[in-house]
Amino acid sequence: MTKTVFAEETYTLGVVPQFDARRIVNIWQPILNEIHQKTGIRLVLKTSPSIPEFENQFNAGEFDFAYMNPYHAIIANKNIGYSPILRDIGRSLYGIIVIRKDSSIQTVNELDGKTIAFPAPNALGAALIPRSEFAKKYNIKIHELYVKSHGSVYLNVALGKAVAGGGIQKTLSQQPESLRSQLRILYKTSKVPPHPIAAHPRLNKILIARIKSAFLELGKNEKGRQLLNNIPINNIGESSIDDYQALRNMGLNEFYVDEQVK
């Protein structure tokens, strides 16, 4: 009956452009189709050409829903009021510091004054969290060397261009054995929950609940899980801004480099 009374409900979903746009569409469109089937709510995928543009968009409140990294979630919550509603509850996000296997360095403190490679300043696990911890927790100063990608970080370390490098477990395990065998992990950062799907504060609670239940529903059958795995969300569950409290406490904004300003 509602279907006939109301015009079709349409909302937007933004996705952080950590992959290229086509891949993002391929991953998300089947999921959104499922959601539409289940709820009658049409979520329209809004892609962004770059991360800074994505940041501009969510800071302008353009998206009804958005899938973003934890740091973005804190910023978006703070600036607009987006609140996380769903996340992968099966794993957590942390950074790693790698050094050459034959390096004599044993502690983080020994990295003081050394050149350390990072993929980009704002990479959450690989750069933001380690930099924040180096400054606040270990109180050491380092020279940052931004080398565009995780692979480059590991190579710079292996080639001796940097004494250590920031990365994440997943990308390290993706490196070829020849490279991995030359490296060892010196340090793992504190863990934070992974990327949430956040909802704009202007949306009513019923709508959010319907969407939330539709996603959770997806996680209950094999086909839905498969689709969600691609995001990647292995084990979908409810989330709230509270999950990201520890991250907020890290004061990451001090270390965040506004690319747009740059």
Place this chain on the structure above:
Amino acid sequence: MNLHLKLFIPVFLLLVVVSLTTHYYWFSDYLAIETETQKEQEHSFVDFLGTALTADLLNNDFAKTNTTLDSVLNKREHWHAITLYDSDRNKIYPLIPAEPPKDIKLDTLEHAIIFDGKPIAHLIASIDITALSANRIDHINYLEKLLLFTLLLAAILSTMLQDQLIRRPLRRLAAFANDIAHGKYDSAMEYRSRDIIGNLVIAFNTMRNQIKQREAELIESQQRNEAVIENAVDGIISIGARGEIISFNPAAENIFGYKHSEVAGENVKKLMPQPYKREHDGYLYNYLTTGKKKIIGIGREVKGLRKDGTTFPLELAVSEINLADKRMFIGITRDITERKKIEKMKTEFVSTVSHELRTPLTSIRGALGLVLGKSSDSLSPKIRRMLETANRNSERLTFLINDILDLEKLEAGKLDFVLEYLNLKELVKRAIDDNEGYAQSHKVDLNMVYEADTNTTVYVDKQRLLQVFANLISNAIKYSPENEKVEISVKTKNGFVRISVIDNGPGIPDEFRTRIFGRFAQADSSDTREKGGTGLGLTITKAIIDQLGGIIDYHSVQGHGAEFYIELPMVEESIENFSVDESLPKVLICEDDPDVAYVLANLLEHEGLSGDIAATAENAYELLKNNHYSLLLLDLVLPDANGLELVRELRKNEDTRALPIIIVSGRANEGRKEFNGDAVTVANWLQKPIDRDRLSQAIADAISDSKRPRILHVEDSLDVIQVSRALLEEDSDFDYATSLAESKHKLANNQYDLIIIDVSLPDGSGLDLLELIDPECPVVLFSGQETDADIKEQVAATLTKSRTTNNELIQTVKRLLIKSKQK
């Protein structure tokens, strides 16, 4: 090698040449260029790669550089390794160096990556350039093989097509030609295309028809020839190069008594008696090796040997033929036993007639001539008339006998011809001169119209040709009315010379044309008596002209005279200083008045001498320098000198010091006085006008010595001796002998200056005496028979009784005596 293969081979060779050229010449060149090009391409790729890596290197984005380089290595098949060093030569890529491949020669391309003027990295690529080209080379190899295969296929197809279009028709044509070659003329070949084979087929068909027709003709001709040979009256024998008999016709079988089968393959010697049998091989060998002919090409009388062993006279003519490169001889034989018998009888008869008739006639004529000449004044007119009648008739009889004998000899081919190259103009002049007297006696003028080249030469017997001219001219004179002219014209045309004798007489009736050259033919039988002549003149004339290779004919319109003409072939030989009688002793006449010179020359000829004329002293001097003269007749008044000066000049010269000189001049007496006491001698001084007898005497005195010559006349007829003695004893001591024995005796015991011999003597041939006579002593044969050419060569002169006038005898003797003395 069959045609198929022959057609295929050129295409195949082309194929091989194209392939080898492509492969070994073009391809190796191409390979070098290709490798170089490839290298350059790779180099520019390395350059490009360096540029592509620059940004990532600056960003230390080694993951990206690695990805790029991995991808490059992945995608570029023959790049075996890429090594990237940083500016400090620390290796950036690869993390773990790959094992260099074995057995492959790698090209190393190095590139420095420059940014902002400074090297930021070095890129080294190890590339198998050869392998890179290999792909293309494989392609080319494949193309080569494909090309080769295609060409081969094309060659095979073309050969098959040629086989269909050319070889098959050719094979059929060959079979057709083979049929023709084996005489199967009914065979035929169909071929519709008008191409070269079509033309060939048409040509072959035409050829077949031609051959067929020719063969039929040949067979017919052969049958005809065989029939001719089989039925020939003469024996025809063909002989191979070794003398073996090949064919023997029925007539030959009859002649020799052998059957063909008995002689076939036998040597032709079997048909010859000795000595021909013995000599035959020599003849044949000689001919085959030297080409010298004894019988071949010449008819010859030989002896034949019959099967029964008897021999017989045989006329044999052998001709040589080359039949299909095989030398053969064809002998035509004729049994001439009968003919020989008749000939012998005839010869005996002629010989008898010659001797028995001529000898008495000579004495009759001689005696009558002497009586009428010397004692004419003392005869009564009546007796004189009778003697003249007798003389005239004896002359007619003489002519008749001479003509009959001449004709017999001519027709038997036994008259010897002494052929010489002679100047035609001189001959005609001589003929006219000879007949001048006869013309004058008939009051007819002889007129020569000479339109030919002065040097025109003919190859003839002088005496016989003069006889021909004499016949024609005397006939013309005879039939001309008084005070008319006889024209003797000479023209040349197409290598022939035509001599015409034209008269204004009554002409020749048309009905007489067929008989005119026959015996005893005169248009009017009464002519013989009225006009004289034997009626044999034109018959003899024609026979002589025939023998000389000329023709004789006439034009005549009755009532408007006649033109008799002869045509003789001209010859190239040019006779420069032609002299009618070269053998006469020569006298030089130096006289500026042509009339006087002519008279003197005439007189000299009468004395048996010939005269040259010089009109000036210089001319005379020249002639004397270059010729031998027996005497000089000299006028004292010459246009360019005094004759005496010339005499003195000549006496100084060794060659002319002894030359007898007779001065014949109007100033002879003055000259003699002027010369008196001079050392140089002059034989005689004669004052003009000239006295014939004194001149004759002076000449005789000057050139003969004072001693009277001794003459011996060998002659069995005392009547003839009586005449000759009367003629010769005035100037010589005359002796005679009437038999061979007496002659031998006289020759052994006496010295003679000249001997006259008759051949027929009661006890043998006068010719036997020749070997007893001193070769220096001149011999005159004076006989009733004509003398053979080989005997003529052994004697100084030959005279035939009844042909010789008294005068001729005297002149001959005088001439020979002068010549003999000068030796």
